Each structure stands twice: as C-alpha cells, then as structure tokens.
Amino acid sequence: MIPADILQAALLGFGTGLALIVAIGAQNAFVLRQGIRGEHVPAVVLICALSDALLIAAGILGIGTLIEAAPAVVVIIRFAGAAFLLAYGILAAKRAIRPGALTASEQQGSLSRKAAVATVLALTWLNPHVYLDTVLLLGSVANSQAGEARWWFGGGAMLGSIVWFSALGFGARLLRPVFAKPVAWRILDGLIAVVMFALGLRMAFGA
Template identity: 65%
Template sequence: MDALTLAFPVLAAGFGLGLSLIVAIGAQNAFVLRQGIRREHVLPIVLICALSDAVLILLGISGIGFVIERFPVALTVIRFAGAAFLIGYGLLAARRAFTAGSLEVTPGGERLSLRTAILTVLALTWLNPHVYLDTVLLLGSIANSHGDDRRWLFGVGAVLASVVWFAVLGFGARLLGPLFSKRVSWRILDAAIAVTMLALGIRLLLVP
C-alpha cells in the first residue's frame, strides 16, 4: 500500500503532462476526429497514435533527446517535410469542403483505404517536429528529473494519457454522427481541418 501511495503521484504527474501535450487541437487530432466521425479504420488509427506516442515517450526517457539536441539538422529536415505534407493535406481538406459529393458518410461516399489511412496518420505523427520537442525532449527531461527509480512510472502515466485520449477521441467521435448527417456540417469540419493544417504547415515554414 505504501508503494502504491508513493507511485500514484508520479503516475498522475505523467498522466497530466502527457494529456496536456496531446489534447491541443492539431493535425493528428483533427485527422483522428474526422475518421472517428466517419467510422473509418478507427481502431488501427487509435492504436498507431497511442503506440507512436509510447515509442516517443520511451525514447525521451531513454535519453535519445540529447541526440536530437546535438543534431538539429534532423529536426530541420522533418520540419520541411512535415510542412509540405500538412499544406498538401490542408489543400485536400479545402477541396473536400467545396465538393459536396465527397462529404457524405455513406457506403457510396468517398472513403480512405486502410493503407492510405495508416500512411496518413503515420505521416501526421512522425513528420511533426513538435512531437520530438514536446514528447521526446520536454516530457523525457521532466520524466528523468524524477530519478532512475521513478522516471518509468512517469512514462507509464504519460502513455496511459495517450491511450485514453485517442480512444476517447476516435471512438467517442461517433456520438457526433447525427450532427454530421448534414452536408453543411462536413463542410464546416473540413474547412476547419483545412485551416488547421494550412496554418500549422505555414507556421512550420516560417517559425524554426
């Protein structure tokens, strides 16, 4: 009981920080939300997001963040590749917002293949330089500040936050189905996704 009492604050701290880093609206969350509403490949998308976060958290706690700090050119390459991908995806979302035929969530509507969905979520996750700064460097540094005996507990808390968030976002999005039975709702969502993606892409280009 004493061990559990001592471990809980560290787990809670990791959970809280992990949640605060991933809840903010971004390209990855916007994609998970859209696919959740459409009920397309939700399980693999949620699993990829959660597992990717777990790997990044593990790398941060293991000390790989110091390697990233010493080789900033890697982040520069990721930044430009990520910006190009986000801008391209944003333009596609903008086109969807102005193309009524691709907006309906019906068997006859335009659907992403499993392969395309997986490649998209992998790109949105791993081509985002901020994930290396936030999850690897920031979270890893804070986890290691808890010492060798508790840093992994902190990491477990952060991983749990990721699993909970993406599960709620992906599978909970279907509750919005009735709202998105109307075409105008999809126009608004895709327009919001387009603005988010384009803004993030341009920001990556302009802000190092």
C-alpha cells in the first residue's frame, strides 16, 4: 500500500502540473490544431509530454539555480521565442483573412512530420515561461517535499502533462464535424493568430 504522504505528494504534483499547462497558449493551440486535422498527433503529443518530463526532472535536480544564475540566456530565448510566435501568428492570420493568397497546402494548414516536430519543439523550448514555471516553480514545490516524495510529486506532474496533452491531441477529433466547413478553420486560425500575437508581444516586452 502506498504511504499517505507519498500519495499526497503525487496528487499535489498532478494537480499543480495541470494548473500550469491547462491554459490557452501557443503550445496548446498548436496541439489542438494538429489534433483536429489528425496530423502527426502521436509525435506532437509525445514531444510535449517528454519535454515536460525532462523540464520537471531538471527542476527537481536543481537546474533552476543555473537558470537564475544566467539571466542572459533566458533573455535570448525570450526574443527568439517572440520572433517565432509573431511569425507563426502572421501565417495563421494570412490563412484566416486571405486563404486565396496562399498555396493549397498552406490554406489547408498541412504540415509535414518534420515541420510539425520542428514547430512543436520551438513552441516548447523557445518559451521562457517554460523554464520559469516548469523548472523553477514546479522544481521548487517538488523540492519542498520531504525525501523521495519530491520525485513522487514530479511523477504526478509528469502524469498530468501526459493526460492533458493526450486528451487535447487525441480528443480534438471530436471537433472535426464542426471544422468540416472552411469558415470554421478561418475562425480558428484567427483565434490562433490573436493568441500568437498576444503571447509574442508579451514575450518581446518581457511581460
């Protein structure tokens, strides 16, 4: 039988992890879009969950102190991430406003496996908030747990990430009937563009 303190740490990690990732953001918007299209979903979900696991483990191991000691690195990541988000937002805006100006592939928003993997990696690792929230915050909370409970907390947070991204990526297919009409895709791309622009500008100005 699992000791009560261990189970409590795991559940706390699960809830804390979900609280940090269940929000409208660039990564979630991309996973949702790929899920609705049914394109490379297993690869996208796996990368998101594995990335979170690596970042959570890094936080527990104390890598957060290195990040705090090298703020210039976070600044570089911040500007690179902002540039990527703004560029992605421009493409989404073009699909929403003038689909006729794009190629057939761009109108449909199809991505090759390589492009999808590169995009989700960029959306994940070029986001400075990932290092602040996942590495520093989750790492700090995890290390406040006694003994091995910190790793149970981390395991719970990793499980939360797996559950969320799997539900978002694979569950998005339930929305496909809604997106059978081209106008629905234009609306979604418009919303994605707004999210990307807002996050990109916020990131660029250090908010």
